[in-house]
Amino acid sequence: MRLHQIRLAALLAVLACLFTACMSVPERAAGGFVERSIEVAGTTHRYQVFVPASAAGGRMPPVIVFLHGSGERGNDGAKQTTVGIGPYIRAHQDTFPAIVVFPQAPEDTEWGGNADLVFASLDAATREFHGDPDRTYLTGLSMGGYGTWDMAMRAPGRFAALIPVCGGVVHPRRPSMGVSGIDSAADPYAAVAGRLKDTPVWQFHGAKDDAVSPEYSRLMDAALQASGARDARLTIFPDANHNSWDPTYSQTPELWTWLFAQKR
Numbered sequence: 130m131r132l133h134q135i136r137l138a139a140l141l142a143v144l145a146c147l148f149t150a151c152m153s154v155p156e157r158a159a160g161g162f163v164e165r166s167i168e169v170a171g172t173t174h175r176y177q178v179f180v181p182a183s184a185a186g187g188r189m190p191p192v193i194v195f196l197h198g199s200g201e202r203g204n205d206g207a208k209q210t211t212v213g214i215g216p217y218i219r220a221h222q223d224t225f226p227a228i229v230v231f232p233q234a235p236e237d238t239e240w241g242g243n244a245d246l247v248f249a250s251l252d253a254a255t256r257e258f259h260g261d262p263d264r265t266y267l268t269g270l271s272m273g274g275y276g277t278w279d280m281a282m283r284a285p286g287r288f289a290a291l292i293p294v295c296g297g298v299v300h301p302r303r304p305s306m307g308v309s310g311i312d313s314a315a316d317p318y319a320a321v322a323g324r325l326k327d328t329p330v331w332q333f334h335g336a337k338d339d340a341v342s343p344e345y346s347r348l349m350d351a352a353l354q355a356s357g358a359r360d361a362r363l364t365i366f367p368d369a370n371h372n373s374w375d376p377t378y379s380q381t382p383e384l385w386t387w388l389f390a391q392k393r
Contacts, residue, residue, distance in 0.1 A: 156183045160222045164206055167253055169246045175206025178254045179218050179229040191227045191389060192260035194251050196269030196276040202234045209233045213270045213294070217378040226389065227266075230254045240269070240276025241309045244283055247276075263393040268292035270374040271341060272306055278349075279308045281325055290329040290391035292384070295338055295373045297345030318352035326353060329360035329391050331384065333377040335369030362387075 160182045166175045181190050197209035209215070209231045218225050232250040234243045255262060267288045269277040274296015281291050298308040298321050307317075314320035330353060334346040343365055353361035366376050377384065 158182060158184075160185060160218075160225055162210060165250075165253065165257075166206070167246070167249050169249050174233065174235075174246055174250075175204065176233055176250050177207060177210050177231040178258065179210075179225070179227075179231070180258050181226055181228065182223050185224050185226045186228070187226070189259055189261045191264035191266065192251070192255055192262075193227050193229045193266045193268060193388075194247065194280075195229055195231050196240055196247070196267075196273030196280070197231070197233065198269075198271035198273055202236050202238065204233070204235060206233060213273075213374045214268065214378045216375075220379075228254060228258050228260045234272075239306050240272060241279050241305075241307075244280060247280055248284070264289055264389070264391070265393070266290045266292070266388055266391065268294065269296065270294040270377075271296065271371065274341070275300065275306050275308065278321060278325075281328060282308055282310060282321060285324050285328070286393070288328060289393040290331070290388055291325070292331050292333070292377070292388065293346070293349075294333045294377050295335060295341050295343075295346075295371055296332075297341055298349060299345070300341065316352070318348050319356070321349065322352035322356040322358065326356040326358040326361075329387075330358070331362040331364070331387065333364050333366070333373050333381075335371060335373035336365050336367045337370045338373065340371040 162177050162179050165178055166173050195214045201209040230251050232247050234240060265288055267277050267280055274293040277291055277293040277296060278298050281288055299317050300306045311317040311320045332346045334343040336343055346363060350363040366373050369376055
C-alpha cells in the first residue's frame with residue numbers, strides 16, 4: 130500500500146510539472162507584433178497582436194483592445210496598427226508592458242456590427258499569451274471611440290478602464306456609428322453613464338475637431354459626473370482637430386500610469 134502511494138504521488142508530481150510547463154509563457158527578449166486569424170460566423174478575419182517582452186509584461190501582462198477608425202477598415206490584417214496606439218507601441222516596443230489586440234473591421238462596416246469579432250479576438254489573444262482578465266482595457270479612436278462605448282455597453286464590468294478618443298455615443302450625420310441599444314433612451318448619454326459609471330473612463334478630444342464634435346465628449350463627461358461615476362476624466366486638446374490620438378497616446382505619459390493602475 131505504501132509503495133502504491135509513493136508511485137501515485139510521483140505520478141502526480143510529474144503530471145503537475147508537465148501541466149506547469151504547458152501553461153508557461155515562452156520567454157521573449159523583445160516585444161513584437163504577430164498576425165493571427167479567427168473565424169467568426171463562417172468568415173476568417175486577420176488581426177494583429179502585440180506581445181510584450183517578458184521583462185516588460187511579466188508572467189501575466191495586462192491586455193488592451195484597440196479599435197481603429199474608419200480609414201483602417203479592410204481585410205489586410207495590418208493597416209489598423211499604423212495609427213493611434215500602434216506607432217506609440219512601435220516606438221516603445223521593448224518596454225511597453227501590455228498585450229495589445231488589434232481587430233480589423235471589414236470595409237463599410239461599423240464596430241457595432243463586429244462585436245463578435247472584437248470579443249473573439251480578445252478572448253483568443255488573452256488565452257494564447259496569458260493576459261490578465263482583471264487588467265483588460267478598451268480604447269479606440271473616431272469610429273473606434275464610438276466602438277469603445279459600444280463594446281463596453283455590451284459587456285459592463287468586462288473592462289477595467291476605457292479610453293475613448295474623439296468618439297461619442299450618437300452621431301447625427303452618421304447614425305450607424307452610434308452606440309447600439311440606446312435608440313429608445315430619452316437621454317442616450319445618461320443611459321450610457323448609468324450603465325458604465327463604475328468603470329474608470331478617460332476621454333480625449335480635439336477642441337477644433339470638425340469630424341466628430343468635441344461637444345459629444347463634453348456631454349458624455351457631464352452625464353458621467355452627474356451619475357456619480359467612480360473615475361471619469363476628460364482632456365480637450367485646445368489646438369487639435371480630429372487627430373487627437375497622437376497627443377493622447379504619444380504625448381500624455383500620465384495616461385499610461387493611470388491606465389495600468391486600474392484593475393477590475
